[in-house]
Structures are given as C-alpha cells and as structure tokens.
Amino acid sequence: MTFLTGWGRTAPTPATLVAPRTAEQLAALVAEAPPRGLVPRGLGRAYGDAAQNAGGVVVDLTRLEPRWSFDPETGVVTASAGRSLHELMTALVPKGWFVPVSPGTRHVTVGGAVAADVHGKNHHVDSSLGAHLRALRLLTADGTIRVLTPADELFWATVGGMGLTGVIVEASFGCVPIETSRVRVDVERTRDLDHTLEVMAATDDGYRYAVAWIDLLARGPRMGRSVLTRGDHARRDELPGGGDPLAFAPSSRLTAPPWAPNGLLNRVTVRAFNEAWYAKARDRRIIQEIAPFFHPLDFVQGWNRVYGSRGFVQYQFVVPFGEEGTLRRVVSRLSAEGVVSFLTVLKRFGPGTPGMLSFPMPGWTLSLDIPAGHAGLAGLLREFDAWVAEAGGRLYLAKDARMRAELLPVMYPRLAEWTKIRQMADPGGVFRSDLARRLGL
Amino acid sequence: MKNALGSVDSVLLLGGRSEIGLAVVERLVRDGARQVVLAARPGTSGQVSALDDGPSRGRRDGHGEAAPGHGDGDGAAARLAALGAEVHRIDFDAARPETHGKVIDAAVGLVGDLDVVIPAFGVLGNQAAYERDPVAAAESVAVNFAGHVSAGLFAARRLREQGHGTLVVLSSVAGVRVRRANFVYGAAKAGLDGFAQGLGDSLHGSGVRVMVVRPGFVKGRMTAGMSPAPMSSTPDQVADAIVQGLRDGAETVWVPARLRLFFTLMRALPRPLWRRLPR
Ligand SMILES: Cc1cc2nc3c(=O)[nH]c(=O)nc-3n(C[C@H](O)[C@H](O)[C@H](O)COP(=O)(O)OP(=O)(O)OC[C@H]3O[C@@H](n4cnc5c(N)ncnc54)[C@H](O)[C@@H]3O)c2cc1C
Ligand SMILES: NC(=O)c1ccc[n+]([C@@H]2O[C@H](COP(=O)([O-])OP(=O)(O)OC[C@H]3O[C@@H](n4cnc5c(N)ncnc54)[C@H](OP(=O)(O)O)[C@@H]3O)[C@@H](O)[C@H]2O)c1
Numbered sequence: 001m002t003f004l005t006g007w008g009r010t011a012p013t014p015a016t017l018v019a020p021r022t023a024e025q026l027a028a029l030v031a032e033a034p035p036r037g038l039v040p041r042g043l044g045r046a047y048g049d050a051a052q053n054a055g056g057v058v059v060d061l062t063r064l065e066p067r068w069s070f071d072p073e074t075g076v077v078t079a080s081a082g083r084s085l086h087e088l089m090t091a092l093v094p095k096g097w098f099v100p101v102s103p104g105t106r107h108v109t110v111g112g113a114v115a116a117d118v119h120g121k122n123h124h125v126d127s128s129l130g131a132h133l134r135a136l137r138l139l140t141a142d143g144t145i146r147v148l149t150p151a152d153e154l155f156w157a158t159v160g161g162m163g164l165t166g167v168i169v170e171a172s173f174g175c176v177p178i179e180t181s182r183v184r185v186d187v188e189r190t191r192d193l194d195h196t197l198e199v200m201a202a203t204d205d206g207y208r209y210a211v212a213w214i215d216l217l218a219r220g221p222r223m224g225r226s227v228l229t230r231g232d233h234a235r236r237d238e239l240p241g242g243g244d245p246l247a248f249a250p251s252s253r254l255t256a257p258p259w260a261p262n263g264l265l266n267r268v269t270v271r272a273f274n275e276a277w278y279a280k281a282r283d284r285r286i287i288q289e290i291a292p293f294f295h296p297l298d299f300v301q302g303w304n305r306v307y308g309s310r311g312f313v314q315y316q317f318v319v320p321f322g323e324e325g326t327l328r329r330v331v332s333r334l335s336a337e338g339v340v341s342f343l344t345v346l347k348r349f350g351p352g353t354p355g356m357l358s359f360p361m362p363g364w365t366l367s368l369d370i371p372a373g374h375a376g377l378a379g380l381l382r383e384f385d386a387w388v389a390e391a392g393g394r395l396y397l398a399k400d401a402r403m404r405a406e407l408l409p410v411m412y413p414r415l416a417e418w419t420k421i422r423q424m425a426d427p428g429g430v431f432r433s434d435l436a437r438r439l440g441l
Numbered sequence: 442m443k444n445a446l447g448s449v450d451s452v453l454l455l456g457g458r459s460e461i462g463l464a465v466v467e468r469l470v471r472d473g474a475r476q477v478v479l480a481a482r483p484g485t486s487g488q489v490s491a492l493d494d495g496p497s498r499g500r501r502d503g504h505g506e507a508a509p510g511h512g513d514g515d516g517a518a519a520r521l522a523a524l525g526a527e528v529h530r531i532d533f534d535a536a537r538p539e540t541h542g543k544v545i546d547a548a549v550g551l552v553g554d555l556d557v558v559i560p561a562f563g564v565l566g567n568q569a570a571y572e573r574d575p576v577a578a579a580e581s582v583a584v585n586f587a588g589h590v591s592a593g594l595f596a597a598r599r600l601r602e603q604g605h606g607t608l609v610v611l612s613s614v615a616g617v618r619v620r621r622a623n624f625v626y627g628a629a630k631a632g633l634d635g636f637a638q639g640l641g642d643s644l645h646g647s648g649v650r651v652m653v654v655r656p657g658f659v660k661g662r663m664t665a666g667m668s669p670a671p672m673s674s675t676p677d678q679v680a681d682a683i684v685q686g687l688r689d690g691a692e693t694v695w696v697p698a699r700l701r702l703f704f705t706l707m708r709a710l711p712r713p714l715w716r717r718l719p720r
Contacts, residue, residue: 001647001648008445014604035602049445054442054554056604311445372446377446378446381446401444402444402446402448406475434442437442
C-alpha cells in the first residue's frame with residue numbers, strides 16, 4: 001500500500017500503486033480490478049483526491065510505452081497518455097510548435113490534461129484542451145481500446161471526465177506554430193477590482209494569453225488591485241539579435257526544503273510578498289521565456305511543501321459574465337477576512353467545450369491557494385460554494401478537495417447525461433476514485 | 442470520504458441514542474456529513490431490522506428505569522434530518538455479538554463507505570447492585586467490553602477494506618486506573634481502552650485510525666442523579682473535543698484535556714491511598 005495525495009497534500013489514502021509498461025499489462029490490471037476499483041494517475045498535479053483510490057488500485061501511467069509522433073504538415077501531435085507536456089514542449093518548441101493549451105505547470109501528463117480538460121491563459125480565445133483534440137484511445141472497463149473522436153458521446157464524457165470513463169492511453173491534438181520560444185508581455189497594474197475587470201473586459205481579446213494576479217490582502221479602496229500580464233508569442237523580429245530564437249531549456253533552479261514549518265505563509269509574509277510584487281510591476285512591455293511566463297511555479301521544485309504538513313487547498317470557481325457581483329462579494333469577503341492566499345489568479349474564460357463535466361464556461365474564473373489549517377476555512381468556502389452555485393457557476397474538480405456532493409448536479413447540469421454514458425462504458429464501476437466517492441460520481 | 446478540511450460524509454453511531462454520540466453526529470452533520478446511520482436497540486418505530494428475529498433483551502442499566510429523554514430516537518433523527526442529513530435507522534444490540542457483522546454490512550449497504558464509526562453504547566450501572574447481582578455485572582461487561590470487541594473488530598475489518606475511516610472509541614478515565622467505587626464498569630472500560638489501543642496499532646498503515654476518547658465524569662443522562670466528580674464535563678464539551686480530535690487526526694482525547702496530567706499523577710498514587718479515595 002502506498003499513501004497518495006494530490007498536489008495540495010491533504011487527505012492521504014492508501015492504495016496499491018502500479019505502473020504498467022505495456023498496454024497488455026494495463027489491460028490485465030483493468031480486467032483484474034479489485035472491488036474497490038481502479039483509477040488512472042498521471043503526475044499527481046490535481047490538487048485534491050481525483051487520482052487517489054482508498055483501498056483500491058491506482059494506475060500510474062507515466063511508465064506506459066513512452067511514444068509520441070508529430071506531423072509537421074498538420075501540426076498534430078499524437079502522444080501516449082503518460083507523456084508530460086514538459087516532454088512535448090522540449091521536443092516541439094525547438095521545431096517551432098507549441099502546445100495548444102498549457103496549464104500553470106508543464107508537469108502534467110497528456111492523460112491528466114485531457115481528463116481535466118485543462119485550460120490555460122489563452123482560454124478566452126482558444127478554449128480548453130478538448131477543443132484541440134482530434135482523437136483519443138480509451139481503454140474501457142470491458143478491456144477493449146476504443147478509438148474516440150469528437151463525434152462520440154464517450155469522447156465528451158472522457159474529456160473532463162476525471163479518469164472515470166476509462167484509461168486514456170493516447171491522445172492526438174493540434175499544435176500552434178511559433179516563430180520564437182519567447183513571449184511578448186505587457187505588464188499593467190490596476191487600481192482596484194472594478195478597474196481590473198474593466199481593463200480585462202476591454203482589452204484581453206487583443207492578446208492570446210491574459211491573466212491577472214490579484215493582491216488579496218489589499219483592502220479598502222485598493223481592494224482587488226492587480227497586476228495584469230498579457231502577451232503573445234513573440235515574432236522573430238521582436239527578439240534582440242543573437243541566440244537561437246527557438247531555444248527551450250527551462251530548469252527548476254530551486255528546490256523547496258523537504259519540510260517547512262506550518263504557518264510559514266502567513267499574513268505578514270504574504271503581505272510583504274504582495275507589496276513587493278505589486279511595487280515591482282511597472283507598466284511596461286517585456287520579452288519573457290516560455291517557462292517563466294507560463295509556468296512560474298515550476299521554477300521551485302516541490303513548492304507545494306512550503307505550506308507545511310497540513311497542506312493547502314486550491315479553490316477555483318467560475319461565474320458567468322453578468323455575475324461580477326458574486327466575484328466582487330467573494331473578493332471583498334476574502335479581503336475582509338484577511339485570508340492568506342499566496343497566489344490569487346483571475347482570468348476571463350471564453351466558450352467551453354462539449355465536455356459534460358468540463359469546467360470552463362464563458363465568465364470569470366478566480367483561483368486561490370489557502371493553507372488547509374486556516375481557521376474557519378471550511379465554513380467560508382461553503383458560503384462561497386453557495387454563492388457560486390446560485391450565480392450559475394461551478395468549481396473545478398481537478399482542484400477540488402472539499403466540496404459537497406449535493407452541489408455537483410447544480411454546478412454541472414449535464415451530470416445526469418454524463419452518468420448515463422459512464423454507466424454504459426463502465427457498468428460494473430471499475431473506475432473509481434476518492435473524488436468520485438466523495439462527490440457521489 | 443474525509444475531505445481536505447476534515448469534514449466527512451457518513452457516520453455510523455452504534456448505540457444510536459447515546460447523548461454523547463448524538464452530540465458528535467450533530468456536529469458532523471453541521472459540518473457537512475450527509476449520511477447518518479443510527480443503530481440502536483430495537484423498540485422505536487420506523488426502524489429497519491438488520492438483526493435476525495431473536496429476542497431482544499430488556500434494558501439492564503442498573504438504574505432500573507430510563508432517565509428522562511431516553512429512547513427518544515425520533516426526535517434526534519428529526520433534528521439531524523432538519524440539518525440536512527439523510528438518517529437511516531437500524532437495529533443493534535451490543536449484547537448480541539453474533540449480529541454485529543450484519544449490522545456493519547447493513548450500514549455499508551445503506552451509505553457505502555463509513556467515514557466515522559462511533560460505538561457509543563454503554564451502561565454505567567451501580568457498583569453495589571453489581572456486587573449483589575454478579576450476573577447483572579457480567580451482563581454489563583458483555584455490553585461495555587465484549588460488545589465493543591465484536592462491533593469494533595467488524596467495523597475495523599470494513600474500514601481496513603475501504604482504506605480510510607476513523608473508529609471513535611468511548612473509553613473513560615474510569616478505566617485508566619480502576620477504582621474501588623466502580624470497578625465493574627471501570628474494569629470493562631480498562632479492557633476496552635486496551636483493546637482500542639491494540640486495534641489502533643493493528644490498523645497502523647492501513648489508512649484507518651482508532652481514536653480513544655477518555656472523558657471524566659460527564660453530566661448527562663448516564664449520570665443523572667449522581668453528584669458530579671471534579672473536572673466533569675458536559676456531553677457537548679465531550680463532542681466538541683471529539684470533533685476537534687477527528688480534524689487533527691488525534692489518537693487519544695481526554696476531556697477535559699487536563700485529566701491527562703491528573704491521571705498521570707493518579708496512576709502513581711500508592712495503592713493504600715488510591716484504595717481510600719471516596720469515589
Ligand atoms: C502549479 C499548478 C498549476 C496548474 N494550473 C492549471 C491551469 O492553469 N489550468 C488547468 O486547467 N489546470 C491547472 N492545474 C491542474 C492540472 O492541470 C490538472 O489537475 C491535471 O489534470 C494534472 O495532470 P496530471 O497528469 O498530474 O494528472 P493527475 O493529477 O495525476 O490526475 C488528474 C486526473 O486525471 C485523471 N487521469 C490522469 N491520467 C489519466 C489517463 N491516462 N486516463 C484517464 N484519466 C487520467 C486522474 O484519474 C485524475 O482524475 C494546475 C496544477 C498545478 C499543480
Ligand atoms: N456519561 C459519562 O459520564 C461517561 C463518561 C465516560 C465515558 N462514557 C461513555 O460514553 C459512551 C456514551 O455515553 P453517554 O453519556 O452518551 O450515555 P447514554 O446517553 O446513556 O448512551 C449510552 C447508550 O448505550 C446504549 N446501550 C446500552 N446497552 C446497549 C445494548 N445492549 N445495545 C445497544 N445499545 C445499548 C443505550 O441505549 P438505550 O437508549 O437503548 O438505553 C444508550 O443509548 C458510553 O460508552 C459511556 O460509557 C460516559
């Protein structure tokens with residue numbers, strides 16, 4: 001038995017962890033699934049309990065036949081599910097191609113990215129990964145590998161389906177041509193929340209990538225002040241001369257200590273950080289490499305450990321456009337409570353995909369990182385859940401570690417449809433996870 | 442499943458009318474638990490029988506009669522339901538260990554994984570009466586100790602399979618060092634306490650925890666009519682401490698906490714002195 005957690009390091013549970021190397025081994029595992037079932041796992045970057053299965057089997061896909069191929073004619077990459085976006089970027093960027101969607105870390109697998117239908121800073125123009133997928137190969141409970149395309153219902157139950165329809169063994173998706181491995185970024189500060197929303201609504205669409213970092217500890221008239229970083233892949237003529245324009249060699253130069261005292265991230269340290277960050281950000285245009293722009297946290301390996309032994313929760317929700325009032329209520333409540341969120345990110349979403357459990361929808365998404373030991377957190381987040389549900393919004397399952405089952409059908413109105421298709425694909429309930437049990441999925 | 446912030450979904454209370462047990466369940470429900478199974482001695486309406494049709498014994502709690510409020514399973518169930526929980530009721534008799542496996546199965550059949558199991562049954566009785574009626578004494582021990590052994594082992598088996606969950610065992614300071622004044626009850630609690638610790642150790646590494654709770658005198662139904670001992674608490678205080686212990690993943694909870702130090706000292710008290718303690 002191995003104790004596993006998600007990236008937030010909360011609620012560990014034991015499971016038999018196996019890492020098949022071949023499709024045959026994988027099929028045998030599915031055929032012999034124990035009563036507690038089995039769930040696929042990638043790089044464990046989901047924050048909560050999505051890739052855990054107490055008392056059952058967890059299948060680590062990262063050793064599975066490491067294959068990938070790329071067709072430069074069509075720009076379509078086909079990769080086995082355990083390949084990470086880091087590996088794909090390392091191979092593709094020097095050839096002048098970029099993945100269509102990159103989450104805030106490169107260290108996710110293709111399978112995990114599909115299962116969560118991940119979004120990136122380009123969601124407002126490019127939607128989520130599902131929109132770029134051409135095909136999936138899915139190993140289902142009956143032991144067969146099905147080739148699925150966007151024409152199949154099971155495809156859209158799997159995109160965003162959190163590993164509960166089967167094991168994705170391979171995915172194909174279209175990539176984006178780039179001239180350089182740099183991003184031209186406009187940095188801009190805003191005064192308060194209204195100003196932030198106004199600027200984003202007015203000018204985000206002029207950029208492929210756009211996100212706002214909110215200083216949650218700022219209060220009063222400065223509540224919601226933010227630093228916007230918005231950019232596009234830089235053209236070759238925008239680079240200062242010299243060097244390989246497509247060089248891509250990101251490194252993680254720091255490693256977090258194996259343990260950190262609980263409470264290291266407190267109101268004082270985070271406020272100091274926020275002040276410095278906000279002060280440093282002058283309105284300006286800069287050229288950044290891919291890694292620091294897309295994956296700033298990957299710079300510090302194991303950064304999740306700085307939250308101490310109790311771990312932390314990510315809270316990410318989306319509310320539709322027109323529900324800015326809900327967003328404002330959440331932000332002012334957080335700011336009034338002095339909730340310490342080290343990273344608070346606001347982003348505008350564009351259209352979602354047909355993924356039945358896919359998270360993104362047109363609207364505003366806010367994500368917070370909060371130490372799990374924060375007093376009163378459970379009640380506070382429950383209050384937010386209710387506001388979000390009432391506003392017609394939802395929480396992101398890949399980040400969730402604490403929501404209640406009863407809100408799921410409200411937040412995901414297509415849940416019943418998903419359940420039906422999943423039931424057909426897995427009538428015996430082979431694919432199960434802690435998340436599934438917690439949320440009655 | 443226990444979530445990242447320590448809230449749970451399901452709870453099974455064995456001894457489904459226990460004042461302390463219900464106070465814990467109520468807190469867990471307020472904190473998000475949605476599935477509650479109250480397993481109590483048959484007799485109240487609306488219960489699903491999980492037992493076979495053997496005879497159920499009468500109450501033998503030594504006081505001879507029910508304290509006010511006892512047997513009020515409907516009220517508790519209604520209160521929990523009003524808080525948003527789905528409340529299931531099943532029959533459970535601690536004195537019939539051969540039925541305990543079925544009780545656990547029935548609870549699992551109703552709610553799936555059991556996140557928290559609280560065996561809160563017990564009878565205090567009266568030491569003088571026990572000395573007059575040794576059979577009654579043995580019967581109380583069958584509930585206070587043997588009943589916990591079978592219910593605890595059956596519950597532990599299920600929790601081990603599911604790879605998570607907490608068994609909350611209501612021991613007592615009465616078992617920490619057994620006193621002349623209530624040695625039948627105390628001895629059963631001493632046995633229970635040792636059993637619970639051993640069970641906890643046997644489950645180490647399985648994802649399952651056993652939390653041993655050692656309240657002092659609790660001013661509640663069980664002790665109605667008795668004058669409170671020093672460092673007493675209320676059922677609500679005991680429940681608060683249990684819920685906090687569940688959040689922290691505690692192995693042992695003393696209520697109040699200072700009883701821990703007190704009993705460390707008491708354990709060292711020479712026997713001739715201990716013997717003469719008034720209660
Ligand atoms: C620092 C950081 C930043 C992040 N930023 C973003 C972001 O900007 N946008 C965003 O959308 N997400 C973001 N995430 C979340 C992350 O992208 C998703 O949780 C993703 O699913 C993680 O992939 P993984 O390979 O680690 O999967 P795991 O965490 O191991 O698993 C996640 C889910 O995918 C399922 N799964 C994994 N592999 C397979 C497979 N082969 N077949 C079927 N199901 C599978 C699992 O069962 C589980 O339900 C971020 C996470 C971190 C840690
Ligand atoms: N109160 C204290 O001072 C104190 C102190 C330390 C420890 N404890 C322990 O804490 C636990 C809970 O006590 P409490 O204060 O909540 O007392 P309580 O309200 O009297 O609860 C005890 C419960 O046990 C049940 N019970 C007795 N015999 C049973 C049997 N054969 N089968 C099934 N259920 C049976 C009773 O059921 P009925 O309703 O059918 O009678 C009663 O609901 C007990 O184990 C007790 O020993 C109590």
